[in-house]
Amino acid sequence: MDMSQPIGVTPLDTQTGGPVGRPIDRVDGPLKVTGRATYAYESREMKNPGYGFVVAATVAKGRIRDIDTASAERMPGVVHVLTHRNVPPQGEKKEQVGPLLTGTEIRHAGQPVALVVAESFEEARAAAAAIRVTYDQDKGAYVLADALAEAKKPEKARTPPDSSLGDFEAGFAAAAVTIDARYTTPVQSHAMMEPHATIAAWEGDRVTLITANQMPNRGQDALASVFKLPKDNVRLISRFVGGGFGGKLQPQADAILAALASKNLNGRPVKVALTRQQVFTSTTRRSDTVQRVRLGADRDGKLTAIGHESWSDTTPGDSFFETSANVTRSLYAAPNRLTAHRLASLNLLPASSMRAPGEAVGMLALEGAMDELAEALNLDPIELRIRNEPAEDPEKKVPFSTRQLVPCLREGARLFGWDKRNPKPGSVRDGQWMVGHGVASAARLNPLQPAKARVRLDPDGTLTARMAMTDIGTGTYTILSQIAAEMLGLEVAQVRMVLGDTADPMSSGSGGSFGAASSGSALYMACEALRGQLLAKTDLNPQNAVFTGGRITSGNGSAALRDVIGSGLEAEGEIKPGENEKKFSQYSYGAHFAEVGVDADTGEIRLRRMLGVFTGGRILNPKTARSQAIGGMVFGVGTALMEAVEVDPRFGTFVNHDLAEYHVPVHADLPEIDAVFLPELDDKTNPLKSKGLGELGICGAGAAVANAVYNATGIRIRDYPLTLDKIL
């Protein structure tokens, strides 16, 4: 289906009472809690694997002078040591997936320099520790703030790095009230629960990787380039993935090195898991940013100029940049506009997508600056946002598919009790706690990706659906089961989803908040085709046919599905993004409300309660949707208050690189948090009329917390995270 036209009434609209929209439990829950969900490293599908352990560079810039592997090779159980000296020939870097061990040059600390393979994990780890690498060390650049002047306009950008409309500088200079604020955000790490892991094996000129990956089809493509193979000779299998947050969008060192070592070992399977520390130092990260937001408004709070510039950094030769200012192009009305992104080259780990790349950190700055502007105008921050609500996308000049930012702000204000907030900073006390309330908008773009699906209906009335989609913990197995069951009038238990294998029809994978919409729409189309086949075998009127309770019912009669299936039926479906991506501005929206307490003596900041009100088109499963939203909000709380990779400015190494020292919120940090969805159907997005939710919850969440800290204390902290030393 080409998504060019608005979608009319669909089976999901008419078959009310079916599984879609119901808060059913995760269909893979029992497998997960009983340990029967097999993650990559646990797979026993490949026999007699060697165990690999990665050796990573300890310097950030320079060259390997010598790598002494002799004693490691003599250690018990060691079967292979892979270095740049014996690595098989590799092809081109693609989609940020590079060949590894290609030479002696070191571009960042943590860059893999060797892989040891042994008969056991312990033997591999011990031998890895015995490898002696010496370096010729060069002076590197590690600090973004020192590199702003040399930062360049990014090349090979998927979206234009810059935009402008009207005359920003003139509009800003003429504005009655202005804010000119510099915000910074630190390096962050995905820190998902399951570290990257792969088991790889060759058979002739074909390689199979059982791996923890979010987007197996893109991984297949990229690895085909690295291994110089036709795409079909590379197979990725990712049945269960223990979180990703963008860190598993690309195959990492575990996958590439396991496959290269297996090749050198004539196809013997090699399994590699990165250590927790290597997840931080040897995969990818979210770049730190420096952001300048300039807002100009008239006395009534109408924005006349809006400017957002962002600087981020990555490894020399890489091109990924943090699109912090993209969301500013569509969020608020203003006649004079400017956005710009600049990229600095630093000897740090490659930067890549991390949950809501762009919005997650861009809204920390924009929504903070909006709070500053409200204060300067002596205007309620919700009212300021309402006064700048655009009638159409202010830069693309196209209609919004749906946009309920204002209803989210209003309903959130009502549920949260915003009217009881004291707008005067530092004026509310609860014992030792200075109490404050903050608000921020949420917005995340809604993309659609090409995807296919194949379904088979067996004579016993069970449906099996296959596609190379993944469930990274988000609930994909569940919502896809619901869609298929609803489309064919089956019970969810009669549906079997087979996901994660590139041998099955290609899918979007999980990323960019496009997974559910893309894979779900492909499945919807496959089920539509199957409905057509079933109806064609009856004399029922296909108009208004309803599939429910194992029966097809139409105006002129009814038939049991089982009597129609025969020996089984198969169908395929496909979705492609169409003109609606350009004809409409597509975002999911929301509003965050936070209450914090700040200890008057110590500056300790505690979240007291938080509420998010969101719209994301049709909510396929309120339970998994709420989990996604709350997970995103928790991520935002961490961003606001604790998450930061500390880069040693002398050596370019990461000082903290595990979950003991890279702080993310734990249960004790999180009091009452709730997420609410307002009803919405978006008939411009996809046949499900849904929009992406996975990343919406983080967007703006941290800003609401920071704005609450300001309201509590009167102290505006623009350097995230807001640790207590910055309060005192």
Ligand code: MOS
């Ligand atoms: Mo997401 S950062 O595209 O997994």
